Amino acid sequence: MSSITLEESQDRSEANKPQLTVEELVKTLRQHWKGCDGCERDCGPYNGDCALMIEAADVLESLVSKCNGYKDKFKAALAENTRLAEKIPHWISVNDRLPEQYSNVLICDQNGCEWIGNLHEDNRWHFDEVDEITPMWLNASRYWMPLPEPPKAGETNA
Numbered sequence: 001m002s003s004i005t006l007e008e009s010q011d012r013s014e015a016n017k018p019q020l021t022v023e024e025l026v027k028t029l030r031q032h033w034k035g036c037d038g039c040e041r042d043c044g045p046y047n048g049d050c051a052l053m054i055e056a057a058d059v060l061e062s063l064v065s066k067c068n069g070y071k072d073k074f075k076a077a078l079a080e081n082t083r084l085a086e087k088i089p090h091w092i093s094v095n096d097r098l099p100e101q102y103s104n105v106l107i108c109d110q111n112g113c114e115w116i117g118n119l120h121e122d123n124r125w126h127f128d129e130v131d132e133i134t135p136m137w138l139n140a141s142r143y144w145m146p147l148p149e150p151p152k153a154g155e156t157n158a
Contacts, residue, residue: 022064029057091143099144108143116147 020028030053091108092099099105099119107115107125117127125141 022060026057026060029053029060089145089148091145093143094141099146103146105144105146107141109141 089106101121102118104116104118107117109115115125115127117125120126
């Protein structure tokens with residue numbers, strides 16, 4: 001006699017079962033209830049398995065309704081999260097895209113150093129440091145990110 005694991009048994013039984021949608025399952029449960037008066041079990045209304053089937057259909061519909069409500073809330077929260085994430089400055093690879101020319105950004109070079117500078121049309125970063133402009137070739141930089149907006153007048157960190 002060969003033995004199989006519980007998991008293999010469940011896999012085999014799942015493969016042989018028809019896959020019902022929730023709507024089909026509720027319909028099947030309710031159809032059995034309607035035909036219960038003449039069923040061979042003679043369970044009658046509110047007695048035995050048939051009453052459990054109608055209750056199961058009610059519970060299933062209620063749970064599906066709740067899940068759909070959570071699904072809508074989850075979609076709204078995900079959309080809000082995405083909207084807020086786009087506002088947070090993050091490092092952008094120079095291979096993905098470049099900033100607008102002459103727009104000051106934070107730059108990270110191949111050594112991990114961070115600089116504030118802007119990109120000129122000659123594909124060089126320019127940095128204002130100690131009253132002189134120091135160019136660096138684009139291939140020496142790895143990432144950049146937009147600078148945050150400066151605080152508004154009268155704003156505090158409360």
